[in-house]
Amino acid sequence: MLHLLKIEFRKMYSYRTFWIVCGLYFITIGFSTATGMEFLKWLATLVGNFGSELDINRIPLYHFPDVWLNLVWWSGFFKVLLGIMVVISITNEYTYRTIRQNVIDGLSRWEFLLSKILMNVVLSAASVVLIFLIAAVTGFIYTPEINWKYVFTDLEFYPVYFLELFSFLSYALMLGILVQRSGLTIILLLLSYMLEAIVKANVDDFVPWLIPFFPMESISALVPIPFYRYAFQPIQDYVDPLSVAIAIGWAGLFNYFSYLKLTRSDL
Amino acid sequence: MTNVLSVDGLTKNFGRLCAVNNLSLEIGAGHVFGMLGPNGSGKTTTLGMLMGVINPTAGSFRWFGETPTQELRKKIGAVLEHPIFYPYLSGQKNLELNATIKECSADNIARVLEIVELTARKDDPYKTYSLGMKQRLAIASALLNDPTVLILDEPTNGLDPMGIAEIRELIKKIAAGGKTIILASHLLDEVQKVCTHFAVLKKGNLVHTGPVGSAGFGAETVEVGANNSALYDLLVAFPGATHVTRENGICYVTLQEHLRSADVNRYLFEKGISVDHLLTRKKSLEQVFLEILSVKN
Numbered sequence: 001m002l003h004l005l006k007i008e009f010r011k012m013y014s015y016r017t018f019w020i021v022c023g024l025y026f027i028t029i030g031f032s033t034a035t036g037m038e039f040l041k042w043l044a045t046l047v048g049n050f051g052s053e054l055d056i057n058r059i060p061l062y063h064f065p066d067v068w069l070n071l072v073w074w075s076g077f078f079k080v081l082l083g084i085m086v087v088i089s090i091t092n093e094y095t096y097r098t099i100r101q102n103v104i105d106g107l108s109r110w111e112f113l114l115s116k117i118l119m120n121v122v123l124s125a126a127s128v129v130l131i132f133l134i135a136a137v138t139g140f141i142y143t144p145e146i147n148w149k150y151v152f153t154d155l156e157f158y159p160v161y162f163l164e165l166f167s168f169l170s171y172a173l174m175l176g177i178l179v180q181r182s183g184l185t186i187i188l189l190l191l192s193y194m195l196e197a198i199v200k201a202n203v204d205d206f207v208p209w210l211i212p213f214f215p216m217e218s219i220s221a222l223v224p225i226p227f228y229r230y231a232f233q234p235i236q237d238y239v240d241p242l243s244v245a246i247a248i249g250w251a252g253l254f255n256y257f258s259y260l261k262l263t264r265s266d267l
Numbered sequence: 268m269t270n271v272l273s274v275d276g277l278t279k280n281f282g283r284l285c286a287v288n289n290l291s292l293e294i295g296a297g298h299v300f301g302m303l304g305p306n307g308s309g310k311t312t313t314l315g316m317l318m319g320v321i322n323p324t325a326g327s328f329r330w331f332g333e334t335p336t337q338e339l340r341k342k343i344g345a346v347l348e349h350p351i352f353y354p355y356l357s358g359q360k361n362l363e364l365n366a367t368i369k370e371c372s373a374d375n376i377a378r379v380l381e382i383v384e385l386t387a388r389k390d391d392p393y394k395t396y397s398l399g400m401k402q403r404l405a406i407a408s409a410l411l412n413d414p415t416v417l418i419l420d421e422p423t424n425g426l427d428p429m430g431i432a433e434i435r436e437l438i439k440k441i442a443a444g445g446k447t448i449i450l451a452s453h454l455l456d457e458v459q460k461v462c463t464h465f466a467v468l469k470k471g472n473l474v475h476t477g478p479v480g481s482a483g484f485g486a487e488t489v490e491v492g493a494n495n496s497a498l499y500d501l502l503v504a505f506p507g508a509t510h511v512t513r514e515n516g517i518c519y520v521t522l523q524e525h526l527r528s529a530d531v532n533r534y535l536f537e538k539g540i541s542v543d544h545l546l547t548r549k550k551s552l553e554q555v556f557l558e559i560l561s562v563k564n
Contacts (some may be wrong), residue, residue, distance in 0.1 A: 104345050
């Protein structure tokens with residue numbers, strides 16, 4: 001396993017695009033999650049009576065336990081950047097035909113795929129760790145009174161955030177392996193949500209129970225939108241086991257499809 | 268002793284096109300095996316199947332008497348078609364990556380770069396290399412883990428005459444070290460100069476296989492020159508000659524299969540002519556090759 005990861009790192013280490021895209025991604029999720037409160041304060045100075053009508057310090061965006069879910073939900077939007085990186089990494093192997101040479105040099109096709117999947121795991125885990133650290137630090141900064149019971153509430157969204165990223169990256173990887181051309185794959189990746197929305201809208205009238213089983217839907221349903229709670233509406237502040245099961249199922253299927261395609265085709 | 272490679276009934280169809288048809292081959296240890304055939308005859312497809320990148324439609328093959336696995340592939344150095352590397356990585360980094368994949372020591376890198384004379388350019392990105400340098404880097408990569416079998420597919424493609432000569436010397440040197448080499452090429456001259464055995468493929472069918480040296484090369488042509496005007500007529504009268512031509516005072520005699528130049532010499536001497544020029548011209552592989560291809564047409 002470590003051996004395969006080392007191979008993948010050697011491929012990426014001197015690849016500038018990788019560092020730029022990943023750098024942009026981690027900087028974006030890092031900054032945007034860490035500076036939310038400062039952004040609100042800046043907004044308050046800008047809009048005259050913004051602060052007086054709504055005391056920003058009373059919006060518990062960064063209070064434990066809200067901060068955990070809020071930051072996870074927000075950073076989930078940027079996973080598409082990581083998805084694009086995964087697409088570039090796999091379609092490059094087809095464009096340069098290096099996948100062929102890798103197999104000739106002694107990787108099995110499964111090992112090749114596994115090295116990509118492991119990279120997905122690493123990228124997902126890195127995002128989870130980063131957001132967890134930022135949430136912990138900002139939580140301790142902005143929470144007026146630390147109540148340890150709340151500090152440890154809602155932490156289950158972190159493994160679920162990992163699953164959200166990993167399923168999406170597995171999807172991107174599969175798309176790359178099936179399509180093999182970077183431009184087309186990226187377009188399909190970006191359109192996935194929209195295409196699925198169109199299908200969902202049509203299916204909704206006939207078989208509404210099917211909706212949660214759509215791949216993109218299942219991935220987004222993992223982490224519910226938290227902000228309704230600030231409008232005093234109930235939100236789903238727990239992890240739904242069904243959506244977890246569906247997302248795990250899809251992640252497995254995506255990687256299985258990649259495996260089928262890789263082992264059956266000529267490289 | 269087990270053969271390095273045994274191929275049994277290997278077949279590959281691409282849709283309706285049969286790229287390789289029921290190919291069976293044996294390659295022994297230490298052979299320099301030339302695979303000949305026109306473009307599109309199935310050479311690269313065959314090698315692709317042997318290296319696990321193309322799934323055979325039917326048939327099987329064994330490396331070192333064992334069912335092929337990726338672990339066996341690590342012991343084989345192979346370059347198929349054209350060199351393939353990551354363009355944004357330097358030659359050195361590409362070889363480091365290959366060493367990681369092959370699970371061999373990176374200590375060899377300096378040595379193989381030296382062999383192919385790329386040491387000076389090792390830290391430049393691969394995409395800045397000329398075609399010849401790319402080819403040589405590919406050979407360096409194939410030599411990286413000191414393989415017992417080397418597969419080279421058109422290794423001198425795109426090289427200048429000096430580069431071709433160098434690669435040839437390299438192949439001979441490697442072969443002298445007891446390694447088995449499989450060399451696919453459409454350059455017959457190349458195969459004749461370095462190979463011990465060869466096979467000819469045509470439209471996916473194996474049409475000939477055997478050693479390069481003696482068998483299958485049929486009749487000899489002998490160049491004869493003598494300071495005697497009767498030479499040509501005497502040669503035409505020679506019962507062992509199948510065909511005689513004359514050019515610039517030299518006669519070219521094609522002999523019947525069992526006869527050699529010594530027979531011509533003896534005949535002329537008996538007729539009272541001493542020759543001052545006698546040269547045996549073995550048929551080149553090119554002629555054999557064209558013959559093989561046209562016969563089976």
